[in-house]
Amino acid sequence: MSLKLTADERRIANGTDGAAMAMRIVAESAALLGAPRLLPIASAHIDGALYHGDSGTLFAERLVEGGARVAVRSTLNVGALDLMGCARVRLEEPQRSMARRMMEAYRKLGCEQSWTCAPYQAGHRPTLGTDVAWGESNAVVFCNSVLGARTNRYGDFLDIACAISGRAPDYGLHRPENRLARLVFDVSALPRAFMASEIAWPVLGSLYGREVGDAIGVVAGVARDPGEDALKAFGAAAASSGAVGLFHIASVTPEAPDAETALGDVEAETVIRVTPDMVAEAQARLSTAESTDRIDAVAIGSPHLSLAEFDALERLISGRRLTVPIHACTGRHVLGELDRDGRRKALEDLGVVIVADTCVVVTPILPDRSGGVLMTNSGKFAHYAPGNTGYAVLYGSLADCVESAVAGRPRFAEIGR
Amino acid sequence: MSQAAILVPGQAGEGPALILSAPISFWGGVDPKSGRIADVRHPECGESIAGKVLFLPGTIGSSSASAVLMELVHAGHAPTALVLHEPDAILLLGLIVAREMGWMTPVAVKLPRDAFSAFEGQQVRVGADGEVTIRGSDLTD
Numbered sequence: 001m002s003l004k005l006t007a008d009e010r011r012i013a014n015g016t017d018g019a020a021m022a023m024r025i026v027a028e029s030a031a032l033l034g035a036p037r038l039l040p041i042a043s044a045h046i047d048g049a050l051y052h053g054d055s056g057t058l059f060a061e062r063l064v065e066g067g068a069r070v071a072v073r074s075t076l077n078v079g080a081l082d083l084m085g086c087a088r089v090r091l092e093e094p095q096r097s098m099a100r101r102m103m104e105a106y107r108k109l110g111c112e113q114s115w116t117c118a119p120y121q122a123g124h125r126p127t128l129g130t131d132v133a134w135g136e137s138n139a140v141v142f143c144n145s146v147l148g149a150r151t152n153r154y155g156d157f158l159d160i161a162c163a164i165s166g167r168a169p170d171y172g173l174h175r176p177e178n179r180l181a182r183l184v185f186d187v188s189a190l191p192r193a194f195m196a197s198e199i200a201w202p203v204l205g206s207l208y209g210r211e212v213g214d215a216i217g218v219v220a221g222v223a224r225d226p227g228e229d230a231l232k233a234f235g236a237a238a239a240s241s242g243a244v245g246l247f248h249i250a251s252v253t254p255e256a257p258d259a260e261t262a263l264g265d266v267e268a269e270t271v272i273r274v275t276p277d278m279v280a281e282a283q284a285r286l287s288t289a290e291s292t293d294r295i296d297a298v299a300i301g302s303p304h305l306s307l308a309e310f311d312a313l314e315r316l317i318s319g320r321r322l323t324v325p326i327h328a329c330t331g332r333h334v335l336g337e338l339d340r341d342g343r344r345k346a347l348e349d350l351g352v353v354i355v356a357d358t359c360v361v362v363t364p365i366l367p368d369r370s371g372g373v374l375m376t377n378s379g380k381f382a383h384y385a386p387g388n389t390g391y392a393v394l395y396g397s398l399a400d401c402v403e404s405a406v407a408g409r410p411r412f413a414e415i416g417r
Numbered sequence: 418m419s420q421a422a423i424l425v426p427g428q429a430g431e432g433p434a435l436i437l438s439a440p441i442s443f444w445g446g447v448d449p450k451s452g453r454i455a456d457v458r459h460p461e462c463g464e465s466i467a468g469k470v471l472f473l474p475g476t477i478g479s480s481s482a483s484a485v486l487m488e489l490v491h492a493g494h495a496p497t498a499l500v501l502h503e504p505d506a507i508l509l510l511g512l513i514v515a516r517e518m519g520w521m522t523p524v525a526v527k528l529p530r531d532a533f534s535a536f537e538g539q540q541v542r543v544g545a546d547g548e549v550t551i552r553g554s555d556l557t558d
Contacts, residue, residue: 028513053488155483155507157514387445387455
């Protein structure tokens with residue numbers, strides 16, 4: 001099966017401008033994937049504007065010089081700088097200027113200045129069955145699983161190339177037959193107290209990703225809809241520990257009214273019966289710190305915190321002054337709300353460092369402290385912080401994170417498991 | 418000698434084989450400034466993929482893998498060739514875009530995963546035509 005482009009697509013690809021470059025990148029990727037054709041997309045979420053080095057800036061500027069513009073609604077994932085000026089980013093020159101040039105280039109391409117890894121909580125919510133091209137692993141998995149829109153895991157550069165060409169390879173999760181679950185991840189044996197706890201979904205997500213890899217599964221045995229922020233945490237953790245692009249949760253997510261439907265009425269190839277021991281092991285794996293008698297920083301907000309999560313943070317801090325700062329990462333869609341009511345200043349006065357447009361594992365914000373210990377409630381931060389920040393990780397619930405930040409040393413509440 | 422299918426055309430490359438024993442997330446797992454494996458949970462943590470013929474049992478995690486690979490290419494820290502058991506569109510996009518930019522890119526080829534172990538500890542050459550050969554160690558300098 002080889003790729004067939006339409007006459008129009010071929011004409012664009014044969015040009016010499018930015019649109020031509022974008023179309024060639026989409027077409028080459030499609031050929032690599034074995035896609036028979038390109039299909040039109042309704043929107044894009046662009047992960048490519050995060051500075052990893054000069055090459056990405058040069059690429060974006062080449063597109064701008066070539067007169068390219070996005071053809072569909074395109075939101076931007078985090079960048080390497082806090083353009084809102086909330087947190088100090090210790091990115092030095094010349095990297096700082098290159099990161100800023102990159103963010104500016106994506107703006108010139110016509111992308112929305114959303115700068116968030118949770119675009120689905122910032123008003124970008126494609127409807128069930130819509131084809132889109134999204135980047136950023138947690139956004140991809142949320143878009144597919146919770147919204148039921150259809151996207152593959154678009155890597156940096158392919159996302160913007162799809163946005164400019166308005167097309168994506170007809171492949172993978174764009175096709176309904178590839179969206180069915182093949183395995184069941186049964187959590188019915190887990191105690192109710194654990195399932196109701198705040199760490200249940202990030203810990204289960206981390207376990208799920210490692211168990212399924214890139215396969216599609218349906219989570220069965222969930223008594224009630226855990227809510228959007230829990231699904232966000234599950235997907236983000238699963239897409240960090242595995243190559244998860246789509247999950248189903250029976251009677252919760254839109255393509256899984258029940259497990260049988262999610263499986264396409266075919267018997268599951270594998271049933272993973274999750275035990276309390278598996279959960280305990282998955283939770284323990286999220287921490288890498290050897291001793292648990294100190295913490296140097298706390299980070300929350302991967303994916304970016306919603307307003308509801310800030311409500312919970314405020315409730316838990318309840319006016320107490322923090323001994324160790326909590327870095328709370330979010331997008332400007334939430335920052336505006338916090339600023340309106342003076343809540344941001346109140347939190348900052350207590351020792352919360354609000355981080356907007358970016359986050360602490362993608363750019364240097366945390367103090368440069370070798371051997372430092374970072375506490376987090378995010379499965380995704382837990383996964384990436386050691387490699388990206390040099391900090392060892394201590395994993396706990398949001399309540400544990402807040403109590404530890406107040407006390408200045410690790411505090412853990414017991415949770416029934 | 419093995420004849421591999423070409424995933425992304427590029428320069429022929431030679432170097433010591435580095436056969437990863439676990440899938441890796443390039444973003445967060447490989448330092449884009451040096452090519453060193455930085456993921457402390459990865460079995461080959463601390464080794465560098467720069468200048469190696471890299472045998473990959475798969476990638477996981479972030480969709481920024483392509484950006485890290487393109488940065489390694491641009492900065493001269495890329496593997497000299499990549500060997501995968503299946504096309505990894507996210508990772509290989511880094512090579513596709515680097516070619517569009519007019520930069521020299523290493524060839525990426527496909528071999529069955531069970532063929533990887535034959536290259537363990539060897540100096541390996543991957544031709545632009547997809548031919549994968551073991552070079553005698555006396556030929557290296």
